[in-house]
Amino acid sequence: MVRGSGAQHTVHWGQLLSRLENFYSGGKWRVPVMRERGADPFRVLVSTVLSHRTRDQVTQRAAMRLLNRYPNPTLLARANLRDIRFLIHDVGLSDSKARGLRAAAIEIVHRHRGLVPGTEAELRALPLVGKKTADAVLVFGFGEAAIPVDTHIHRVSNRLGVIRTRSLEETSVQLQSVVPRKYWYRLNPTLVQHGQNLCRFSDPLCDGCPIRESCLRVGVPTNPN
Numbered sequence: 001m002v003r004g005s006g007a008q009h010t011v012h013w014g015q016l017l018s019r020l021e022n023f024y025s026g027g028k029w030r031v032p033v034m035r036e037r038g039a040d041p042f043r044v045l046v047s048t049v050l051s052h053r054t055r056d057q058v059t060q061r062a063a064m065r066l067l068n069r070y071p072n073p074t075l076l077a078r079a080n081l082r083d084i085r086f087l088i089h090d091v092g093l094s095d096s097k098a099r100g101l102r103a104a105a106i107e108i109v110h111r112h113r114g115l116v117p118g119t120e121a122e123l124r125a126l127p128l129v130g131k132k133t134a135d136a137v138l139v140f141g142f143g144e145a146a147i148p149v150d151t152h153i154h155r156v157s158n159r160l161g162v163i164r165t166r167s168l169e170e171t172s173v174q175l176q177s178v179v180p181r182k183y184w185y186r187l188n189p190t191l192v193q194h195g196q197n198l199c200r201f202s203d204p205l206c207d208g209c210p211i212r213e214s215c216l217r218v219g220v221p222t223n224p225n
């Protein structure tokens with residue numbers, strides 16, 4: 001699987017992603033909130049904003065509560081701020097997320113006739129929407145090629161050794177240059193799931209990892225020839 005080693009560590013992305021996808025297709029593994037394309041772009045936007053500095057289970061519950069009551073931008077734009085705060089009280093930065101999400105909904109209603117826009121520039125012009133959220137909406141809401149980068153993808157990619165970065169922004173830029181575009185849409189759900197299960201922040205379970213022979217953290221075997 002490994003094409004080379006050293007400073008420029010490269011992997012065969014198709015094989016690596018397939019191995020992880022096959023591995024996680026069986027068993028009771030944790031599953032990322034966002035994994036299928038074709039989701040409602042508004043739901044993707046809200047869930048991704050809520051996920052910042054918040055654990056996955058807390059994000060899921062808060063997103064469900066908020067979206068059950070306010071399932072589209074028009075309803076959220078008219079919502080009472082105190083009610084939004086109450087519904088998402090357990091996520092990190094809940095006050096600013098409540099204000100920002102309502103402001104984003106108001107902009108979507110006024111500038112985009114109530115429909116979440118489908119370009120990175122328009123998305124990033126909305127309150128609270130940065131590159132990760134815009135990329136998530138593009139991939140999961142509109143089926144576009146993009147790489148939403150969160151802490152799981154940042155950690156797994158650096159442990160694999162395919163990039164060397166210190167920030168999510170750097171990771172986003174470098175992954176776009178090392179991963180062929182045809183694999184971009186598979187990268188987020190697959191590496192996020194790996195980061196949630198085996199390649200977790202503390203105590204990664206490397207012994208049972210299906211891609212350990214590609215990983216610089218455990219040492220890529222050298223070619224005897």
Ligand code: SF4
Nearest residue numbers: 159199206209212215
């Ligand atoms: S071998 Fe360990 S560090 Fe490397 S990808 Fe697998 S779990 Fe992560």
